[in-house]
Amino acid sequence: MKKYENYVCDVFACVLQHGSENINLILQLINSDVNQLYSGIWRDIYQIFVKYFRLTGKIIGQEEFVDTINNSSTIADSKRKKYILLFDNLKNRPVKEGIFKFYMEQLIDFVSHQKCQKMLSNAQQISRGRLKIGRKTYQGYPGVRKILFEKIHDIDRLVAEYSPEGDVNREADEVLNEYENLKEKNNNIPTGFSEIDKCTGGLYPGELWLWVGYTAEGKTFSCINIGHHVAYVQKKNVLFLTSETVRSVVRRRLISRHARQFAGNGINLTHWKKGELTKEPHEVLQQTLKDMEDRSKEYGAFHILQLPANADTDFVAAALTRCQALFNVDLCILDSIHLLKPKKTRQSSYAEFDDMLIEINKIIVSHNDGRGVPLISPWHTNRAAWEKAKENGVYSKSALARSGEAERCADVIVTILREDGFNDQLRGSIIKSRDGEELQEFYLKYDFSQGYIGDSPVVNEEPIDLFAGLGN
Numbered sequence: 001m002k003k004y005e006n007y008v009c010d011v012f013a014c015v016l017q018h019g020s021e022n023i024n025l026i027l028q029l030i031n032s033d034v035n036q037l038y039s040g041i042w043r044d045i046y047q048i049f050v051k052y053f054r055l056t057g058k059i060i061g062q063e064e065f066v067d068t069i070n071n072s073s074t075i076a077d078s079k080r081k082k083y084i085l086l087f088d089n090l091k092n093r094p095v096k097e098g099i100f101k102f103y104m105e106q107l108i109d110f111v112s113h114q115k116c117q118k119m120l121s122n123a124q125q126i127s128r129g130r131l132k133i134g135r136k137t138y139q140g141y142p143g144v145r146k147i148l149f150e151k152i153h154d155i156d157r158l159v160a161e162y163s164p165e166g167d168v169n170r171e172a173d174e175v176l177n178e179y180e181n182l183k184e185k186n187n188n189i190p191t192g193f194s195e196i197d198k199c200t201g202g203l204y205p206g207e208l209w210l211w212v213g214y215t216a217e218g219k220t221f222s223c224i225n226i227g228h229h230v231a232y233v234q235k236k237n238v239l240f241l242t243s244e245t246v247r248s249v250v251r252r253r254l255i256s257r258h259a260r261q262f263a264g265n266g267i268n269l270t271h272w273k274k275g276e277l278t279k280e281p282h283e284v285l286q287q288t289l290k291d292m293e294d295r296s297k298e299y300g301a302f303h304i305l306q307l308p309a310n311a312d313t314d315f316v317a318a319a320l321t322r323c324q325a326l327f328n329v330d331l332c333i334l335d336s337i338h339l340l341k342p343k344k345t346r347q348s349s350y351a352e353f354d355d356m357l358i359e360i361n362k363i364i365v366s367h368n369d370g371r372g373v374p375l376i377s378p379w380h381t382n383r384a385a386w387e388k389a390k391e392n393g394v395y396s397k398s399a400l401a402r403s404g405e406a407e408r409c410a411d412v413i414v415t416i417l418r419e420d421g422f423n424d425q426l427r428g429s430i431i432k433s434r435d436g437e438e439l440q441e442f443y444l445k446y447d448f449s450q451g452y453i454g455d456s457p458v459v460n461e462e463p464i465d466l467f468a469g470l471g472n
Contacts, residue, residue, distance in 0.1 A: 007103040007106055007107050008034070008037050008038065008042070008107065009090065009093065010093070010095050010099060010103055011029060011034065011100060011103050011104060011107065012029070012038075012042075012046065012049075012090055013090045013091070013093035013095045014095045014096075014097060014099065014100045014103075015029050015049075015059075015100075016049070016059060016090055016091055017091065017093075017095065017097075018097040018100075019059050020058075020059055022097065025097070025100055026053060026059070028100075028104060029104075030050055030053070032104070032108065033108075033111050034104065034107045034108060034111060036111060037107065037110075037111065041079070041082065041083060041086060042086075044075075044083070045083065045086060045087055045090075048060065048065065048068055052064065052068075062087070062088065062091060065084070065087050066084055069083045069084055098325040098326055099325050100325075101321070101324070101325055102321050102322050102324070102325045105321055119147065119148065122138075122147055123144045123147055123148055126138045126139065126140070126143040126144050126147060127140070127141070127144050130143070131143070133147075187204065187205060188201050188202040188203065188204050189202050189203040189204070189230055189234070189236065189330060189331050189374055190202040190203075190229065190230075190234065191203065191226045191229065192225065192226060192228075192229030192230075192233065192454075193226075193442075193444060193454070193455060194455050195439065195442035195455070196414065196428075196430065196439070196442065199430055199433060199436055199437055199438075199439045200412055200430065200433050200435075200436045201435075201436065203331065203374035203376065203412075204374060204411075205371055205372035205373055205374055206364055206365040206367075206372030206373070206374070207364075207372075207374045207375075207411040207412065207434075208357075208360065208361055208364060208374075208375055208376075208377075208409055208410050208411055208412075209374065209375070209376040209377070209410065209411065209412045209413075209414065210376075210377060210378075210379040210400070210406060210410045210412075210413045210414070211223060211376060211377065211378050211379060211414050211416070212378075212379045212381055212395060212399055212400065212413060212414065212415040212416070212431075213378070213379075213380075213381065213395075213415060213416045213417065214380070214381055214383070214385075214386035214389075214417075215380065217416055217417065217418055217426070218416055218418075218426060218446055218448065218453055219336075219378035219379070219380070219416070220244065220245055220250075220253075220335055220378055221253065221446070221448060221451060221452075221453050222378075222416065222444075222453050223240075223333045223335060223376055223377075223378060224240075224250065224253050224254055224257060224333075224451065225257060225451075225452070225453045225454065226331075226333070226376065227240055227254070227302060227331065227333055228254060228257045228258060228261075228302075230300065230330060230331050231299055231300035231301065231302040232258055232261065232299050232300070232302075233261075234300065235298065235299055235300045236300040236330035236331065237300045237301040237302075237303070237327045237328055237329055237330045237331070238300060238301065238302045238303065238329075238330065238331045238332075238333065239303050239305065239319070239320065239323050239329045239331070239332045239333070240302065240303065240304045240305070240332075240333045240335070241305050241307055241316060241319060241332065241333065241334045241335065242304060242305070242306050242307065242335045243306070243307040243311060243335065243336065243339040243340070244335050244336050244339055244378070245335060246306065247304050247305075247306035250304050250335075251304060252269060252272055252273070252451075253269065253451040254302060254304075254451070255267070255285070255288055255289065255292070256268075256269055256272070256450050256451040256452075257450075257451045257452060258288055258291075258292065259284050259285065259288040259450075260450060260451075260452050262287070262288050262291050263284045263287060263288060265284065265450075266447070266449075266450025266451060266452055267281050267284060267285055267288075267450060268281060268449055268450060269448075269449060269450065269451060270449065272285075300330070301327050303323055303326075303327075305319055305323075307319075307339075307340075309341075310341050311340055311341060312340055312341045312342070312343050312356075313340060313343060313356055313359035313360055313363060314343065315340075316334065316340070316360065316363060317363045317367075320332060320363065320364075320367055320373065321367075324367070324368055328368075329367070329368070329373050330373070330374075331373070331374055331375075331376070332364065332373050332374070332375040332376075333375070333376050333377070334360070334375055334376075334377045335377065335378055336377050336378045336379065336380070337353075337356055337357065337360060337377045337379070338353060338356075338379070338380065340356055342355060342356065343355065343356075343359070350404070353405070353406070354404055354405040357405040357406060357409045357410075358405055358409060360375065360377075360409075361409045379400065379406065379413075381395065381399040381400075382399075385398065385399035386399075386417075389415070389417050390417070390420070393417075393427065394415065394417065394427065394429045394440070394441065395415035395417060395429065395431065396431065397413070397431055397432070399415065400413070407432065410432060411432075411433075411434040411435070412430065412432060412433050412434065412436075413430065413431050413432040414428060414429075414430055414431075415428060415429050415430075415431055416428045416444070419443075424445055424446055424447065425443055425444070425445060425446070426443065426444040426445075426446055426453070427441060427442075427443060428441070428442045428443070428444060429441055429442070430442075
């Protein structure tokens with residue numbers, strides 16, 4: 001409960017400090033049931049704030065608030081100082097506007113949970129006899145049914161702000177405006193792998209991509225390379241959630257990948273891990289880090305979050321919402337879905353995988369007020385599927401056997417397989433593309449020692465001259 005008390009304070013403080021520039025903050029707080037969480041002195045301060053806003057259209061200032069308290073006939077003299085001190089603390093509480101949406105969603109979930117508990121308690125009491133609420137009396141099964149419908153509607157109304165709805169027949173202008181925005185913004189996210197992008201158009205908001213392969217075939221490397229292309233070439237923001245690989249390892253791989261583009265050559269990851277970099281690669285590392293820091297405002301964010309051992313799909317949803325408050329999340333990479341903790345224990349791990357895929361799909365479709373976010377996740381196949389793929393030269397959809405929902409939920413399924421007879425080439429295929437064509441084969445070059453995967457033949461990346469402009 002302490003956490004939610006802090007959220008309530010932070011939401012109110014955010015409105016007081018930033019509401020003048022963004023009136024939507026005020027309206028969201030006033031029109032939501034979150035205000036039910038204010039009690040005692042907090043409720044009085046909130047009601048003074050609301051009354052002043054409705055009368056003047058402005059946020060009450062310190063001087064006006066002090067005058068209101070001092071002129072009040074209902075507040076004891078001994079408590080006036082406490083009211084003024086609490087209001088002053090709210091006005092000076094260190095909060096950022098970006099946290100408002102995340103905290104409001106958490107509080108709405110909390111209020112919804114309280115309402116559900118109360119609804120079920122009332123329904124149980126009605127089923128045993130009768131219950132009077134206000135002027136209404138509920139009795140027996142009809143009473144249970146009636147109160148459940150009434151309260152469920154109330155809860156749906158509470159969360160409706162974050163669940164877009166409407167009659168399509170009346171949305172012609174909205175659809176056309178959305179299309180014009182799509183033309184201008186070009187909201188697809190290319191992977192950086194030309195054959196895949198040509199076939200799929202890249203990743204789109206709300207899409208789930210599975211990157212299928214066997215152990216050590218480059219699934220995570222592929223995701224890091226895609227994330228690098230999004231953040232450092234397209235200059236969009238990436239959230240990388242890792243549970244299979246330690247955060248520092250993901251970071252090393254990303255930096256080495258950027259060094260290849262920045263300096264024309266990556267950094268040997270084994271030597272780096274052992275602390276055995278020679279002078280030249282160490283200088284490349286320093287220059288690469290300087291570039292990433294100096295151009296951090298130009299590049300997109302690449303935010304790496306290591307998931308705790310007990311992380312489930314709710315944790316993923318919360319991480320996405322929290323980061324969305326800091327920056328627009330253009331792409332989420334989750335390494336990987338199968339390592340999340342099931343929210344509900346089922347009879348088999350297959351059923352648990354199905355549940356998690358369905359939940360992840362819901363999360364990425366509803367993220368950011370229904371705008372959605374694309375998510376890509378490595379998907380580990382078993383040895384039998386790998387041996388069959390080696391024999392046939394390509395994976396089939398049976399490689400997804402651990403979950404019946406994998407094929408149904410995924411919008412795009414990409415497979416990769418190390419080519420026999422090559423020590424630097426992956427053979428890939430797109431075995432599902434919901435809105436495009438499948439692709440029987442494409443080839444990628446890899447150099448795992450430097451964290452690189454790219455087009456085959458390799459598309460030249462123009463290295464940046466580390467010494468350009470120096471000495472002029």
